[in-house]
Amino acid sequence: MLKRLFATAIIAGGLVGCAAPAYIPLSQENAKKIQTVDVRSMVIQDEVIARADPSNVSASLGGGLIPALVDASVTAGRQEKLQTAMASFYESIEDYDFRAVYWPQLTKQLREQYPLKVKTIVTTPRGINYREEQKFGTTLEENQAQMIMATTYYLSSDLRTLNVSTYVNLWMKGGMQPSYKNTMIYQSSVVGSGAEQSAKAWAQDGGKPFMEKLSEGIRETLAMLSIDMKNNAPVAATAEKVTVKYNYGEARSADNSNIKGTVVEKHGNRIILRSDAGQLYSVQP
């Protein structure tokens, strides 16, 4: 048992000590090397989750058992409240399958629109951890690349917005870290006034508002995947800078209410921007 605790602590220590960059653009040199890409798309979730904001008392107090127990209790309370608010939503939208909608569209996009030549596409609910990903660096050939994608979809903690988040790591021969890495985040427009009222609004007409935003989220995610690979050079000094509202749910505050970045693309009533940290966001300002 003690060994196990040590192991957990050591793993976490490693994570904290080696915070990797959130955005690694693909260099021109590496882009030229790649002849084929094998893709693994992972969707872990079986259905949409309303995700509570985790309590972080222990972080502000520097850790410890009591703060950790407080965190656990507060987080559980928040999540239970959300589950209760979501009851009517789940009654209306019980049998949809995100994977069945998403993967065919992703496959088509990667085959027909993606800037790199995709050789194989594996779609799976099976997650793999970072160490397993790193093994690709030792098994790939010089002109091959392995792309790992994971997509999550969830309602914000105030239930007003749907978020679809996809992270991508591209591995090449010899790499201990990805040659390309980024996260694409779609956020829907606001639905309802929050909590149970929003849950009911999403579920109206047999869940039509939810399914429409989910489809929009898939479209925007696929667009961002290609955009990021085509246009991942450092942002030009002349690029239009913007600050747009972003719904952080119950965790929103004066300092936590928007995203700053540069415009990458505008279409319809939506905007795709690259945040100052490099992630792509699709939002409706």
Next chain:
Amino acid sequence: MKKTIVSVALLALSAVSIIGNVQAQTPAQSAAPAKDEPLSMKYDAVANDVPFVQLRNACAIRLAPVVDARMNKETLGINFGSALLSGDAAAWSTEGLKNLSRFGFKVENVDAGAAAGNGLTLSPQITRAYTWQIGVKLFGTVVVKIDYLKPDGSVEHKTYRASGHKINMWGANYEFMDTLNYAFNNLLRNVATDAEKRCGQRA
């Protein structure tokens, strides 16, 4: 020695918290050994928030085996980024429903598609079983659909959804299974309440 264990526990719990927060953003980007063995799905009546109580009007229940109708029969979630492979969810949930006996129902096993008989005939399907993590907390959700066949041949349909949770103490796979057992026992209570209402005949 006790002091050492407590100190390490403090560190580990803080560490798990950090991992949980990282994991919320990037589910596959953490470091733990990969395991390809399915999770041992063993029903546990002890993983229960509220004690089972005997219901006054509990009757005879004829229980057909649960059908695994999940869209994803392969996994139950992830632990440190690695897949939690599903065990036999049908056998697990069938075993769980047999515990309606703890509410006073006289439970008899019948074959799938059994005709109406003496008591309520339950034909269940499990449609969701999954886990997720937020910070130091692990959560599990189970959805079961049940057709109630009454002695007169009429059928009523009902869907049950419940969640359970526990603290992530050791980062172990079985802790995720614990959340599913908590979820199932929360669900079982609702099934028992509904079944009692439909009882036309005392056990």
